[in-house]
Amino acid sequence: MELIQRYFPELTETQIAQFSKLETLYQDWNLKINVVSRKDIDELYLRHVLHSLGIAKVQSFLPDSKLLDVGTGGGFPGIPLAIMFPDSQFHLVDSIAKKIKVVDEVVTGLGLTNVKTSHSRVEDINGQFDFIVSRAVAVMPTFVHWVKGKIAKTQRHELKNGILYLKGGDLTEELQTYQTATIYNLSDIYKEDFFETKKVVHLPLKYRG
Numbered sequence: 001m002e003l004i005q006r007y008f009p010e011l012t013e014t015q016i017a018q019f020s021k022l023e024t025l026y027q028d029w030n031l032k033i034n035v036v037s038r039k040d041i042d043e044l045y046l047r048h049v050l051h052s053l054g055i056a057k058v059q060s061f062l063p064d065s066k067l068l069d070v071g072t073g074g075g076f077p078g079i080p081l082a083i084m085f086p087d088s089q090f091h092l093v094d095s096i097a098k099k100i101k102v103v104d105e106v107v108t109g110l111g112l113t114n115v116k117t118s119h120s121r122v123e124d125i126n127g128q129f130d131f132i133v134s135r136a137v138a139v140m141p142t143f144v145h146w147v148k149g150k151i152a153k154t155q156r157h158e159l160k161n162g163i164l165y166l167k168g169g170d171l172t173e174e175l176q177t178y179q180t181a182t183i184y185n186l187s188d189i190y191k192e193d194f195f196e197t198k199k200v201v202h203l204p205l206k207y208r209g
């Protein structure tokens with residue numbers, strides 16, 4: 001938790017309480033339904049919470065903005081971002097029911113009112129969003145195919161509407177056909193070794209009416 005406050009010193013009391021509660025909630029739920037590996041549970045704040053919040057360092061979400069988290073798994077990056085931006089609306093989607101069950105329990109445990117969840121493949125989700133966020137779900141061409149048509153028309157943020165994807169390693173090949181992609185190195189923001197090769201990829205996508 002200290003780690004989160006080091007990089008995000010402006011948290012409200014409510015946000016601090018919600019971030020603090022994550023550890024117990026995930027420990028308890030992970031015993032019943034395994035959604036986070038044991039090693040990762042021990043380093044929840046580093047590997048999951050701080051990593052998810054890398055997106056917040058790249059773009060702050062405005063009140064009433066709409067975000068879709070594709071393949072949220074146990075709720076990453078969607079849950080930490082929903083705590084960070086309580087006035088934005090988050091839709092967290094996963095195709096595996098037990099993962100959405102854990103997410104629902106965590107959302108209830110935290111008292112988050114800005115999160116909607118769906119047990120669904122993202123291809124079947126309707127709606128339009130300022131940004132589609134994600135981590136570790138699919139290679140970019142597949143992902144782009146899934147989410148095109150889900151981008152809102154009105155641009156309200158500094159970054160253009162589109163995808164904000166947490167990725168690692170060498171992305172040269174994967175992103176070679178995406179000339180408009182911008183890569184933000186999380187190692188420029190976070191000093192921990194874990195982030196050495198971690199990045200946020202911003203890919204603007206056009207509205208398709």
Ligand SMILES: C[S@@+](CC[C@H](N)C(=O)[O-])C[C@H]1O[C@@H](n2cnc3c(N)ncnc32)[C@H](O)[C@@H]1O
Nearest residue numbers: 071072073076094095096120121122135136137
């Ligand atoms: C490796 S996990 C990553 C989970 C989470 N984003 C994280 O980083 O901790 C990938 C998740 O994507 C989900 N997934 C894969 N394809 C999907 C699709 N087409 N629609 C919705 N969820 C999908 C899987 O069920 C799985 O929970």
